[in-house]
Amino acid sequence: MRKELFNISKNLCILYVEDDKETQAQYKKIFSVLFKEVQTAQNGQEALEHYKNNKYDLIITDLTMPVMDGITLMGNILDINPKQHIIVMTAHNSGESLRSSINSQIDGILLKPVAVDKLFQLL
Numbered sequence: 001m002r003k004e005l006f007n008i009s010k011n012l013c014i015l016y017v018e019d020d021k022e023t024q025a026q027y028k029k030i031f032s033v034l035f036k037e038v039q040t041a042q043n044g045q046e047a048l049e050h051y052k053n054n055k056y057d058l059i060i061t062d063l064t065m066p067v068m069d070g071i072t073l074m075g076n077i078l079d080i081n082p083k084q085h086i087i088v089m090t091a092h093n094s095g096e097s098l099r100s101s102i103n104s105q106i107d108g109i110l111l112k113p114v115a116v117d118k119l120f121q122l123l
Contacts, residue, residue, distance in 0.1 A: 005120050006034070009034045009035055009120075010034070010035065010036055011036050012035050012036055012037075012057040012058055013035065013036055013037040013038075013039070013054075013055070013056050013057050013058075014031060014035050014037070014038055014039070014056055014057065014058045014059070014060060015039050015040075015041065015047060015050055015051060015054070015056045015058075015059050015060070015061075016028060016031055016038055016039070016040050016041075016060045016061075017040070017041045017042075017043070017044065017046075017047040017059070017060070017061040017062060017065070017070065017073065018040070018042075018061075018062045018065075018089075019042050019043055019062060019064075019065040019066060020062075021042075023112070024040055024042070027089075027114070028040055030116070031060070034116075034119070035058075039054065039056075042065075043065045043066050043067040043068055044061075044065055044067060044068025044069055044070060044072055044073030044076075045067045045068040046067070047059075047061065047068075047073055048068065048073060048076050048077070051077055051080070052080070056084075057085065058085045058086075058087065059074075059077060059084060059085070059086045059087070060086075060087045060088075060089050060110075061073055061074065061086065061087075061088060061089065062088075062089060062090055063088060063090045064090070070088060070090075074086055074088075074105060074106065078105055085107050086105070086106040086107060087106065087107055087108050087109070087110060087119075087122055088106055088108070088109045088110070089109075089110045089111075089112060089114060090109070090110075090111065090112065091111070091112040107122060108122040110122065
């Protein structure tokens with residue numbers, strides 16, 4: 001099963017949105033092993049600009065960021081492409097109301113630190 005998922009993921013281009021530079025660098029290394037291409041953004045506004053100019057198979061975004069938060073980013077992306085695959089990756093154990101409101105629009109939530117098995121499970 002893992003081998004099949006890796007064969008799929010190695011052909012995917014992702015946009016990873018994370019404002020913490022250390023966390024971003026750490027996960028970019030991990031994602032670079034799993035995915036064909038990993039582009040990063042520091043905040044939602046930067047990510048939205050990347051999104052408008054590129055095609056991504058998957059968006060992985062943090063929720064709490066300066067300039068534009070993850071919820072606003074997801075809304076903007078889903079306005080452009082309602083079928084875009086999005087995974088939220090956050091260190092905050094989000095409340096149930098937030099979780100249920102975004103669950104209907106996204107493919108999953110990963111709590112940091114992320115176990116690779118959980119990521120594969122979502123993929």
